Amino acid sequence: xxxxxxxxxxxxxxxxxxxxxxxxxxxxLVASRATGVEIGRPYYLALLxxxxxxxxxxxEGLVLLAEALEVVHRTAERAPDAELYRLKGxxxxxxxxxxxxxxxxxxxxxxxxxxxxxxxxxxxxxxxTSLARLWQQQGKRQExxxxxxPVYNWFTEGFDTLDLKD
Numbered sequence: 001x002x003x004x005x006x007x008x009x010x011x012x013x014x015x016x017x018x019x020x021x022x023x024x025x026x027x028x029l030v031a032s033r034a035t036g037v038e039i040g041r042p043y044y045l046a047l048l049x050x051x052x053x054x055x056x057x058x059x060e061g062l063v064l065l066a067e068a069l070e071v072v073h074r075t076a077e078r079a080p081d082a083e084l085y086r087l088k089g090x091x092x093x094x095x096x097x098x099x100x101x102x103x104x105x106x107x108x109x110x111x112x113x114x115x116x117x118x119x120x121x122x123x124x125x126x127x128x129t130s131l132a133r134l135w136q137q138q139g140k141r142q143e144x145x146x147x148x149x150p151v152y153n154w155f156t157e158g159f160d161t162l163d164l165k166d
Contacts, residue, residue: 002031
């Protein structure tokens with residue numbers, strides 16, 4: 001039930017019902033923690049952090065990702081690692097801290113490296129897209145293309161998904 005509440009909250013947040021979605025995500029995480037189960041927690045924290053990012057709650061998102069990464073290191077649940085680092089990079093860019101751009105670039109590169117080690121092509125695509133977008137804004141168009149093209153070209157189906165469209 002707790003996981004269902006988390007996922008339903010995420011769907012609400014994705015459908016632009018952010019406040020209701022955030023509330024449900026938080027309730028689901030509290031209920032999940034009460035069971036003592038840690039499996040899935042880093043990914044669910046990432047969903048909440050991403051919802052916070054979308055409505056400008058940057059600091060809360062960064063705190064949630066720090067918690068998620070702590071759980072990952074404590075439990076060795078590595079599946080969402082790449083996405084955690086990618087989201088951290090996106091939140092750092094949104095924070096506008098003095099070192100945000102270089103710190104975000106580091107996070108994106110780390111996310112790509114982790115995804116490649118895990119052969120997690122979807123996570124690699126997301127991280128490469130985030131880094132390519134940053135490089136494009138910096139005028140590094142060729143570098144952005146050289147990074148993103150091979151990852152995109154790896155896919156042979158699913159071209160109607162949001163990540164590949166992006």
